[in-house]
Amino acid sequence: MTIPFSTPPAVAWASGFFSHGPLRCKSTTIADLAGVFASSDAWQKEDPARIVYQVEMLDSLQGEGELYVGVTHLYPGHIGHEFFMTRGHFHARREQGEVYFGLRGEGMLLLQTEQGQARLEKVQPGSVHIISAYTAHRLINTGQTTLSALAVWPAIAGHDYQALKHGFALRLFAKDGGVAVNEVRYG
Numbered sequence: 001m002t003i004p005f006s007t008p009p010a011v012a013w014a015s016g017f018f019s020h021g022p023l024r025c026k027s028t029t030i031a032d033l034a035g036v037f038a039s040s041d042a043w044q045k046e047d048p049a050r051i052v053y054q055v056e057m058l059d060s061l062q063g064e065g066e067l068y069v070g071v072t073h074l075y076p077g078h079i080g081h082e083f084f085m086t087r088g089h090f091h092a093r094r095e096q097g098e099v100y101f102g103l104r105g106e107g108m109l110l111l112q113t114e115q116g117q118a119r120l121e122k123v124q125p126g127s128v129h130i131i132s133a134y135t136a137h138r139l140i141n142t143g144q145t146t147l148s149a150l151a152v153w154p155a156i157a158g159h160d161y162q163a164l165k166h167g168f169a170l171r172l173f174a175k176d177g178g179v180a181v182n183e184v185r186y187g
Contacts, residue, residue, distance in 0.1 A: 027053075039080040058070070100139075105146050106142060109129050113135060
């Protein structure tokens with residue numbers, strides 16, 4: 001009897017890149033992030049084609065019970081004094097959680113409940129982040145090198161960006177060689 005086997009895709013832990021496997025890749029540019037950063041004037045002065053982050057995902061099965069696996073590569077940079085960040089989102093199916101694993105670089109994971117309560121977790125190589133159901137999430141690169149994080153989430157989760165049209169309750173800015181956290185109040 002011959003037992004079939006295959007070699008699954010692998011991630012290079014030091015770089016965060018998949019070594020092989022069917023991949024889907026997406027780049028997000030400055031132009032794609034209209035309204036995300038605090039200073040629209042600073043945002044307009046940037047090269048709209050500059051890539052802020054890239055996501056590579058394994059081409060996985062879709063549907064109930066399936067999982068997506070992907071790596072976000074968030075580049076270092078600022079819009080004004082605000083650090084580069086991902087768009088951030090709730091899941092369309094709010095009851096779905098997610099797990100992030102820090103691979104390289106340093107930054108923060110901004111988490112926020114539907115009631116607007118926000119908190120930060122430090123992302124670094126080896127860190128593990130459990131993103132609970134009903135929680136919005138955003139990566140922020142506070143370092144000088146690429147921040148890469150591997151994520152695993154349910155294929156049915158979806159993304160809801162509209163729920164955050166006013167943004168998150170916290171913003172991170174570079175200040176005196178460190179990080180300043182500003183609370184945002186709406187309404």
